[in-house]
Amino acid sequence: MRSLSLWDNFTDFYSNDYLGLSNFDFTTSKTVGSTGSRLISGNSTEAILCERGLANFFQVEAALVYNSGYDANVGFFSCVPQKGDTILYDEKIHASIRDGIRLSFATSYSFRHNDLKDLQAKLTKSSGAIYVVVESLYSMDGDKAPLDEIHMFCKEKGAYLIVDEAHACGVFGKAGRGMSDNLLDKSALFARIVTFGKAYGYHGASVLGSNDLIQYLINFSRSFIYTTALPPENYGQILARVTSSEIQFRQNKLQENISLFVDHFPEKTFVSEINSPIQVLRIGDVVKTKRMAEQIGSKGFAVKAIYSPTVPKGEESIRFCLHSFNSKEEIDLLSKIILSQLPRK
Numbered sequence: 001m002r003s004l005s006l007w008d009n010f011t012d013f014y015s016n017d018y019l020g021l022s023n024f025d026f027t028t029s030k031t032v033g034s035t036g037s038r039l040i041s042g043n044s045t046e047a048i049l050c051e052r053g054l055a056n057f058f059q060v061e062a063a064l065v066y067n068s069g070y071d072a073n074v075g076f077f078s079c080v081p082q083k084g085d086t087i088l089y090d091e092k093i094h095a096s097i098r099d100g101i102r103l104s105f106a107t108s109y110s111f112r113h114n115d116l117k118d119l120q121a122k123l124t125k126s127s128g129a130i131y132v133v134v135e136s137l138y139s140m141d142g143d144k145a146p147l148d149e150i151h152m153f154c155k156e157k158g159a160y161l162i163v164d165e166a167h168a169c170g171v172f173g174k175a176g177r178g179m180s181d182n183l184l185d186k187s188a189l190f191a192r193i194v195t196f197g198k199a200y201g202y203h204g205a206s207v208l209g210s211n212d213l214i215q216y217l218i219n220f221s222r223s224f225i226y227t228t229a230l231p232p233e234n235y236g237q238i239l240a241r242v243t244s245s246e247i248q249f250r251q252n253k254l255q256e257n258i259s260l261f262v263d264h265f266p267e268k269t270f271v272s273e274i275n276s277p278i279q280v281l282r283i284g285d286v287v288k289t290k291r292m293a294e295q296i297g298s299k300g301f302a303v304k305a306i307y308s309p310t311v312p313k314g315e316e317s318i319r320f321c322l323h324s325f326n327s328k329e330e331i332d333l334l335s336k337i338i339l340s341q342l343p344r345k
Contacts, residue, residue, distance in 0.1 A: 022201030042229030050235035069195035075223035081106035142272030158192035170199025264335035
């Protein structure tokens with residue numbers, strides 16, 4: 001069973017605050033309530049300027065801010081794909097996307113994780129408009145999608161690519177624009193979903209895409225239409241964090257810390273990409289995973305054990321999240337503790 005934990009006075013190796021921006025002071029306007037949904041009384045100059053700024057920063061036609069990444073994913077997938085269309089999604093896609101797909105009238109099939117051959121096989125079952133959905137950086141394993149290959153596949157097949165950049169924006173790409181920003185040809189990139197609760201250390205999310213897509217979402221995305229808008233100052237906070245000059249420095253420091261951590265271990269100790277801020281140690285047993293997490297926690301380090309059903313049975317793991325603010329001493333000590341718990345060969 002899941003339970004809630006408090007980690008006061010622990011060293012943070014478990015949060016999504018990769019760049020340490022949650023404690024960075026961004027001064028914005030006076031706090032006031034939004035008073036209603038964006039379509040009634042909750043729209044504001046701050047919201048409009050934020051969305052224009054996001055669109056300009058991410059070099060897309062338009063952006064729409066949602067109250068959370070969950071709201072954005074549910075709102076997008078429940079309304080954009082239509083009856084008769086097909087959604088093909090990676091089997092390790094985030095739960096919020098799965099929930100949005102369940103609310104859609106489209107047919108859906110999962111394909112094996114990062115497996116283009118299985119994606120091709122599932123395409124043969126598809127009809128209507130075809131949407132291919134991946135995360136650029138997967139939160140449970142810390143591994144990357146083969147975006148270049150998947151984008152090329154979508155371009156050749158006339159499919160629409162949707163990339164969830166929740167854990168990549170801020171961390172990867174020039175100025176933190178995410179991994180899909182590195183695609184030389186974005187012709188099949190239909191939409192990107194970015195969240196502000198990970199590397200940006202705040203809250204909210206945005207769908208990035210064409211003007212037509214954003215206008216459609218304003219009219220038909222229920223999680224946008226039927227909810228109270230964020231307070232006006234939140235939009236200023238979002239834009240300030242995304243466009244901050246702090247990003248590049250903290251990106252570099254984060255990568256230094258990731259390298260420092262990974263270099264302590266034998267090759268393939270973790271299932272994650274070598275430069276990912278999420279480093280996952282696969283244990284494969286509930287009791288052993290719990291015991292190891294507790295032993296690390298007893299030394300004052302906050303890490304997160306991941307159990308089924310968040311991951312499949314047999315893939316129980318401990319997830320270590322690296323940050324730009326972790327010190328060399330903290331990383332060295334944590335690494336020694338982990339090494340002492342690993343099975344001896």
